Amino acid sequence: MKESTIMKIHYGTALASVGLVAVHILMRLTTGFADSLSYENVLANYQSIPYVIMLELILILLAVHGFNGLRVILLELKQGRVYEKAVSYGCVVAMIVLIGYGSRTIIMTNMGMV
Amino acid sequence: MAQVSSIADEQVSTPLSSSKSILLRISKFNPQLDESSKFLEFTVPYEKWTTVLEAILDVKKHFDHSVAVRYSCRQATCGSCGMMINGKPKLACFTKISELDSDVVTVEPMNNFPVIRDLTVGFEKLFEKHQKIKPYLIRDDADMKSDEREFLQSPQEVEQYIQFANCIKCGLCNSACPTMATDSSFVGPQALAQAYRYVADSRDKGKDTRLNIIDESHGIWRCHFAGSCSQVCPKGVDPAMGIQFLRGYLLGFRS
Ligand code: HEM
Ligand code: SF4
Ligand code: FES
Numbered sequence: 628m629k630e631s632t633i634m635k636i637h638y639g640t641a642l643a644s645v646g647l648v649a650v651h652i653l654m655r656l657t658t659g660f661a662d663s664l665s666y667e668n669v670l671a672n673y674q675s676i677p678y679v680i681m682l683e684l685i686l687i688l689l690a691v692h693g694f695n696g697l698r699v700i701l702l703e704l705k706q707g708r709v710y711e712k713a714v715s716y717g718c719v720v721a722m723i724v725l726i727g728y729g730s731r732t733i734i735m736t737n738m739g740m741v
Numbered sequence: 742m743a744q745v746s747s748i749a750d751e752q753v754s755t756p757l758s759s760s761k762s763i764l765l766r767i768s769k770f771n772p773q774l775d776e777s778s779k780f781l782e783f784t785v786p787y788e789k790w791t792t793v794l795e796a797i798l799d800v801k802k803h804f805d806h807s808v809a810v811r812y813s814c815r816q817a818t819c820g821s822c823g824m825m826i827n828g829k830p831k832l833a834c835f836t837k838i839s840e841l842d843s844d845v846v847t848v849e850p851m852n853n854f855p856v857i858r859d860l861t862v863g864f865e866k867l868f869e870k871h872q873k874i875k876p877y878l879i880r881d882d883a884d885m886k887s888d889e890r891e892f893l894q895s896p897q898e899v900e901q902y903i904q905f906a907n908c909i910k911c912g913l914c915n916s917a918c919p920t921m922a923t924d925s926s927f928v929g930p931q932a933l934a935q936a937y938r939y940v941a942d943s944r945d946k947g948k949d950t951r952l953n954i955i956d957e958s959h960g961i962w963r964c965h966f967a968g969s970c971s972q973v974c975p976k977g978v979d980p981a982m983g984i985q986f987l988r989g990y991l992l993g994f995r996s
Binding site: 629630631633634635699702703704705706711 | 923926
C-alpha cells in the first residue's frame with residue numbers, strides 16, 4: 628500500500644476516534660463512575676446492539692491507528708530490509724489479534740456465554 | 742611567526758592585539774585513529790565582526806594547523822562550513838562571535854552526518870538523496886537547440902519557487918532534523934524542499950514522478966512537523982513549509 632494511503636487512514640482513524648470516543652464518554656456519564664463499571668451495567672452495555680457496534684468501531688479504529696503509529700515509530704528507530712518487513716507484518720498481525728481479542732468479549736456476551 | 746608554506750596564503754587574522762577574547766573549543770576526532778572525540782581549547786582574540794570561521798582559521802594559522810575544517814566562499818554561498826556552534830547547526834562563516842553572547846565557543850561536526858575528521862563531515866548521503874528527487878526540470882523538450890528561446894516565466898510564477906531555489910546544500914536542516922537522528926533512510930528536509938522547488942516551477946512537468954519518489958516508507962511522511970529545519974536554515978528556504986505544501990498535493994488539498 629502507498630504510504631500516503633496508509634497515512635490518510637492514520638489521520639482518518641484519528642479524527643473518527645475523536646467523535647466516537649466523545650460519544651463513548653458521554654454515555655459513561657449517564658451513570659455514576661462506580662455504577663458504570665458494575666458487572667450488570669457492563670453486561671447490559673455489551674448487549675445493546677448500537678452501543679456494541681460503536682465500541683467495536685472504536686476498537687478497530689484505534690487498533691489500526693495505534694499499531695500503524697507503532698510501525699512508524701519502529702521504522703524510524705532502526706532500519707534494515709528484514710527488520711522493516713518484520714515490523715510491518717508484525718504490526719498488522721498484532722492489530723488483527725487485538726481486534727479479534729476485543730471482539731471475542733463482545734461476541735461471547737451476546738451469545739450468552741458469560 | 743613563520744608562514745607554513747602549505748597553508749593557503751590568506752589574510753585571515755583578527756589582529757592579535759584585540760582586547761576581547763573567547764575560549765574556542767574545537768572538537769578533534771579522527772574516526773580511523775581515535776576511540777572518541779576530544780576538545781582542544783584555544784584563547785582567541787576577536788572583534789565585533791570576527792566570524793567563527795575566522796577564529797578557527799586563526800587557530801589553524803597560529804596554533805594548530807591540523808584542525809580539519811571545510812570552507813570556501815566565506816559569505817554563506819557555497820554551503821561548505823556548516824558545523825555545530827554552541828550546540829546549534831550554523832554556518833561558521835555566517836556566525837559572528839559577538840552575536841553568540843558567550844565567552845566560550847564550542848565547535849563540533851554537524852549532527853546526523855558521518856565525521857570525516859574534526860569539523861568536516863561526509864555529504865555523500867545528502868547528495869544521494871538530493872539526486873533522488875530529480876533536482877532538474879523534467880519535460881520532453883528540456884534539451885534546447887541553440888536557436889530556441891528559453892522558457893519564459895512571469896514574476897508571479899518565479900515567486901512560487903524562488904525562495905526554495907536559494908538552498909545552498911549546506912545540510913544544516915538535515916543536521917537539525919530529529920527524524921534524521923534515528924532514521925538514516927529518511928529523505929530529509931533538504932531533498933524535500935528541493936522536490937517542492939521543482940514541483941512549484943511552472944516550467945516543470947515532473948510533479949507526479951517526484952511525488953511518487955517521496956511517497957514511500959522513509960519519505961515525506963516521516964516528517965513530524967518539528968520545524969527545526971526552517972529554524973536553522975541560513976538562506977530562509979523554510980523546508981518545513983515546502984514539506985507541508987508537498988503533503989497538500991499528496992492529501993488532495995492542492996493540485
Ligand atoms: C483520538 C485522538 C487521537 C488523535 C487526534 C491522534 C492523532 C494522531 C496524529 C495526527 C498522528 C500523526 C503524528 C505525526 O505524523 O507526527 C498520530 C500518531 C500516533 N498515534 Fe495518534 N491520535 C489519537 C489517539 C491515539 C491513541 C488512543 C493511540 C494509541 C492507541 C495513538 C497512537 C499513536 C501512535 C503510536 C502514533 C505514532 C507516533 C507519531 O507518529 O508521532 N493515537 N496520532
Ligand atoms: S534548505 Fe537551508 S539549511 Fe537546508 S541545505 Fe538548503 S540552505 Fe542549507
Ligand atoms: S564558507 Fe561558504 S558557506 Fe561558509
